Amino acid sequence: MSAIVLTPAGVWSMYDPHQSVLTEICVQAVIRNMFAKTSFPAWSNEAALIGWDDFLEAITPFSRTYHSYKYPAHSSDFHTPQLALESSNPRSGRKCPARGTCHIPSQVDLCKYVSINGVTAHPHIENDGTVYNIGNCFGKNFAIAYNIVRIPPMQADKKDPMNKSDVVVQFPCSDRFKPSYVHSFGLTPNYIVFVETPVKINLLKFLSSWSLWGANYMDCFESNEIMGVWLHVADKKKGKYLNIKYRTSAFNLFHHINTYEDNGFLIVDLCTWKGFEFVYNYLYLANLRSNWEEVKKHAEKAPQPEARRYVLPLNIDKADTGKNLVTLPYTTATATLHSDETIWLEPEILFSGARQAFEFPQINYKKYAGKPYTYAYGLGLNHFVPDRLCKLNVKTKETWVWQEPDSYPSEPIFVSHPDALEEDDGVVLSVIVNPGAGQKPAYLLILNAKDMSEVARAEVEMNIPVTFHGMFKRS
């Protein structure tokens, strides 16, 4: 018997019937031989309603995010960072009645240990338990950079690993006063990839906003209309920034799908939103209270989604100026060396559909993170509304879809079969909200990851707001 703990967190206000931006709920389910029998504790219908500032505190690179890791037995199992996000807010921690169930041992202010002002909700966790994350750093004279921090696994001395946290490498910022919004990053066995987008935070506005003119977090965002996207790479083991100027056209980025090395190239797969305008500008309640036709109209003006593969050459020879440096046979992505020593990247399209996003990507993380892989699982957004679950073969572009009318899934979580021989040998879990279903408006869905066919569902007699990120923890 395996125990599953899903801790989904809704983050966009549009789906919350109480019009609160973040609703935190916890769901516990028990599965036997993949056929579900669930038990939802009574507290789950007492979901805490949390305000905008809590949400921002959880996601903003400026917030003081609190991270809880349990060493050594479980840290490597946190294949998504949701625990970090769930536990990142002291207030939400107090309100979440599941803390005992989740066995969160303590809350730690990482900023006290390393030079960062916040970190993302998407750390990478290696199989030995080593945690990597990226955060903004405001140094002397307001010098802004992005630091990669590393938290080692528990050692034999049993001392708190947080005390051994360090900054592995620092990425420079394209603008002295305006750090980019950061949501995730890429990690391979030997390299770290950071994608700096044109969605910028005006630091002067940010630091003065609440106290002086009562602005909110969104008022501090602006777009750099000319910088495009800068991709940065560092040597992970040497902790050395590789000063190679990778550039491409503008997009927003929240989630990396996966990153791996192949014969002198880095393959960087991303869920992008085309253009420099911030996607969040289209997620205001006013956009979402409209009828469906109006919702669609708003979404059509927003940056459009596309899952893309970028290929970054690591060995640069000036003699190749003007040429496409990508020699891998299986990709159409290009990287052209220009005379000013920048390398202009054009992507291979992995998935593209008008107003149809492949987002909230998950992979068989434990076995394939940072390595060549074939399958990604994603939440399908239709004009920003999550209405399906998708599987994508990143090599052939073949897709599989689970979809039912009036059903709104959460991020698909891949759980490998304990004796899996193949990458997609396992199940996909998602919490589905089915508001028209009367007494049982939500359920935990279990799909066969091979073909996204239903294995089982466990219905509950309570309302669960539509949610996004989640996690699986094997017990």
Ligand SMILES: [Fe+2]
């Ligand atoms: Fe995220």
